[in-house]
Amino acid sequence: MSxxxxxQQPPGTISFxxxxxxxxxxxxxxxxxxxxxxxxAKEVQDRIDADSTISRIIFDSGRLLSWDSTLLTFxxxxxxxxxxxxxxxxxxGLPRGVQRLLTLACDNLDKKQVQLNVPAESFLARxxxxxxxxxxxxxxxxxxxxxxxxxxFRLFMAKARFRGSDLALIIWECxxxxxxxxxxxxxxxxxxxxxxxxxxxxxxxAEIYIANVVAIAMAREMGALMTAIIMMGRTGxxxxxxLGTMEVNEEIDAFKTLGISPMEFLVIPRxxxxxxxxxxxxxxxxxxxxxGGAVISIGMFDxxxxxxxxxxxxxxxxxxxxxxxxxxxxxxxxxxxxGCFYGMHCGRSASAVGDAATSSVVTGIVLIVLxxxxxxxxxxxxxx
Amino acid sequence: xxxxxxxIMQGDPHxxxxxxxxxxxxxxxxxxxxxxIRRGEIFVVMGGSGCGKSTLMKIMLGLMPPVKGDVxxxxxxxxxxxQNRRNKILENVGxxxxxxxxWSSMTLAENVALPLEEHTNLSTAQIRExxxxxxxxxxxxxxxxxxxxxLSGGMIKRAALGRAMALDPDILxxxxxxxxxxxxxxxxxxxxxxxxxxxxxxTVVVISHDxxxxxxxxxxxxxxxxxxxxxxxxxxxxxxLSKSRDTNVCSFLTRGKPCS
Numbered sequence: 001m002s003x004x005x006x007x008q009q010p011p012g013t014i015s016f017x018x019x020x021x022x023x024x025x026x027x028x029x030x031x032x033x034x035x036x037x038x039x040x041a042k043e044v045q046d047r048i049d050a051d052s053t054i055s056r057i058i059f060d061s062g063r064l065l066s067w068d069s070t071l072l073t074f075x076x077x078x079x080x081x082x083x084x085x086x087x088x089x090x091x092x093g094l095p096r097g098v099q100r101l102l103t104l105a106c107d108n109l110d111k112k113q114v115q116l117n118v119p120a121e122s123f124l125a126r127x128x129x130x131x132x133x134x135x136x137x138x139x140x141x142x143x144x145x146x147x148x149x150x151x152x153f154r155l156f157m158a159k160a161r162f163r164g165s166d167l168a169l170i171i172w173e174c175x176x177x178x179x180x181x182x183x184x185x186x187x188x189x190x191x192x193x194x195x196x197x198x199x200x201x202x203x204x205x206a207e208i209y210i211a212n213v214v215a216i217a218m219a220r221e222m223g224a225l226m227t228a229i230i231m232m233g234r235t236g237x238x239x240x241x242x243l244g245t246m247e248v249n250e251e252i253d254a255f256k257t258l259g260i261s262p263m264e265f266l267v268i269p270r271x272x273x274x275x276x277x278x279x280x281x282x283x284x285x286x287x288x289x290x291x292g293g294a295v296i297s298i299g300m301f302d303x304x305x306x307x308x309x310x311x312x313x314x315x316x317x318x319x320x321x322x323x324x325x326x327x328x329x330x331x332x333x334x335x336x337x338x339g340c341f342y343g344m345h346c347g348r349s350a351s352a353v354g355d356a357a358t359s360s361v362v363t364g365i366v367l368i369v370l371x372x373x374x375x376x377x378x379x380x381x382x383x384x
Numbered sequence: 385x386x387x388x389x390x391x392i393m394q395g396d397p398h399x400x401x402x403x404x405x406x407x408x409x410x411x412x413x414x415x416x417x418x419x420x421i422r423r424g425e426i427f428v429v430m431g432g433s434g435c436g437k438s439t440l441m442k443i444m445l446g447l448m449p450p451v452k453g454d455v456x457x458x459x460x461x462x463x464x465x466x467q468n469r470r471n472k473i474l475e476n477v478g479x480x481x482x483x484x485x486x487w488s489s490m491t492l493a494e495n496v497a498l499p500l501e502e503h504t505n506l507s508t509a510q511i512r513e514x515x516x517x518x519x520x521x522x523x524x525x526x527x528x529x530x531x532x533x534x535l536s537g538g539m540i541k542r543a544a545l546g547r548a549m550a551l552d553p554d555i556l557x558x559x560x561x562x563x564x565x566x567x568x569x570x571x572x573x574x575x576x577x578x579x580x581x582x583x584x585x586x587t588v589v590v591i592s593h594d595x596x597x598x599x600x601x602x603x604x605x606x607x608x609x610x611x612x613x614x615x616x617x618x619x620x621x622x623x624x625l626s627k628s629r630d631t632n633v634c635s636f637l638t639r640g641k642p643c644s
Contacts, residue, residue: 053585103633161502166489243487246487246488247484249485249488250481250483250485251485251486251487251488253442253445253447253481253485254481254485254487254547255445255487256447257445257446257447257474257476257477257479258474258502258503259471259472259475259502259503260497260499260502262496299524302587
């Protein structure tokens with residue numbers, strides 16, 4: 001006999017007999033364990049359906065070798081089937097442990113049933129509830145923005161209170177520490193714009209104008225937009241997670257009950273830090289993007305360095321740069337508001353912190369793109 | 385003489401909760417809760433998990449408005465007062481949250497110092513002295529520069545108590561003080577609560593379902609019944625244990641044993 005045959009356990013089986021009129025005896029045998037083979041309750045259902053005279057079920061577990069939750073779920077299913085068919089189930093023939101666990105589980109299932117009896121909401125009710133949630137959430141967002149404006153006003157009046165050291169730390173985190181990722185993405189965006197542009201311009205023999213394309217694209221659009229998207233994913237999500245964790249740990253409640261405004265102490269430094277840092281990061285992104293474009297144009301397409309430099313300077317104007325910088329300041333406010341709002345309105349569980357971070361990033365990016373579109377319309381209307 | 389002073393002299397209770405109903409949306413957690421807490425009393429709000437003890441505390445602390453009813457501090461209606469007045473009332477209240485709620489980005493010294501910096505005109509040196517004193521009261525001398533993440537659960541609770549006492553409040557709230565603590569640390573905290581009451585005559589409100597702690601410290605208590613969703617008993621827990629005929633109160637105070 002080979003070793004696998006020795007350790008193989010006999011599967012769980014059932015057999016039926018009718019020791020008395022109207023009585024079905026189910027004999028349980030073998031190993032009823034998770035991962036092993038065991039019969040389905042459907043066999044019992046079929047047997048009951050085949051004989052309509054059955055009004056009582058009894059068990060014999062004399063040949064049952066081992067059992068776990070597999071047997072219990074099988075028995076609960078049988079009890080369920082029998083209760084709907086009006087058949088009584090006698091548990092005396094089952095092992096004592098199984099009987100006790102069945103009693104416990106059935107008691108709790110009854111309680112669960114009570115909770116489940118609450119009528120299900122209709123489709124329209126759910127739509128209505130969803131709409132109300134959106135309205136309430138929008139009202140909360142407006143309330144939050146109003147509070148933030150009021151706190152910013154207090155800041156300008158030198159009445160808002162927060163720690164300078166906190167502001168310095170937040171500036172460090174959202175400014176200096178963001179430089180590597182902003183450098184990488186901006187350089188790549190500059191390279192991509194240059195690569196795509198130069199191939200098209202070459203058809204018309206106007207490769208040198210790629211300097212204008214890269215400079216204007218980075219200064220007006222890509223510098224501000226890419227920095228904003230990076231900062232939303234990086235810093236906005238971090239704000240939501242930080243404040244969300246503070247909410248979970250009751251740290252925000254501690255501020256409120258000590259008479260310290262969480263809006264002034266936590267939100268305002270974050271808004272101020274981002275509004276200060278984002279325009280700087282945007283200018284930095286513009287420079288790195290233009291350099292990235294230059295590397296490709298000069299290195300791969302042999303454009304003269306002096307000519308490229310002159311074209312870039314000619315193309316760049318204060319207007320283009322200003323539009324990018326103003327946009328980045330607006331994006332900074334949107335990122336900070338979005339991150340802080342979801343953090344401060346986070347639930348009280350670990351998963352709620354994740355949800356807050358996700359919601360803040362999704363909302364933030366939508367707001368950024370929306371604001372960028374509005375800027376495009378306004379600048380076009382004023383022919384800037 | 386202020387309105388508050390007059391009312392104290394007239395013998396108003398330190399805190400009075402009048403006919404309060406707690407609810408989340410349409411779900412009523414507890415209704416018709418009324419009780420009074422005398423000055424210098426250790427008052428325990430007891431009841432099973434999920435019965436609304438912490439929600440009641442939130443309402444008493446201005447973190448959540450009641451659906452119905454009023455909360456009075458020294459006779460002043462808390463929820464009808466302006467936000468500034470409420471903040472002023474809360475300056476006299478210290479809170480020890482269930483998980484400590486120490487600000488994780490600050491050291492222990494900074495945690496205790498912040499309320500002092502915000503609400504007093506003390507110099508940095510004076511604040512430092514007070515911080516050291518408060519931390520020594522809770523047995524954490526030498527831990528000033530530690531961050532909350534570097535401390536054990538018991539130490540966090542004690543440090544949080546140090547912060548709660550920073551402004552020498554008249555009232556201290558404790559939300560499940562013994563939750564998550566080993567028996568010895570829980571006992572240390574109970575002794576500290578008794579000591580504070582004896583030495584400072586502080587009014588203490590404790591939210592708890594820890595029987596050992598309740599019997600050790602409580603002068604007076606109320607029982608919130610999850611089944612009837614209202615307050616079903618009030619009095620000293622030992623007296624309730626011997627006299628109460630309410631099955632749920634007996635069951636709670638005897639850990640589910642049948643009432644005698």
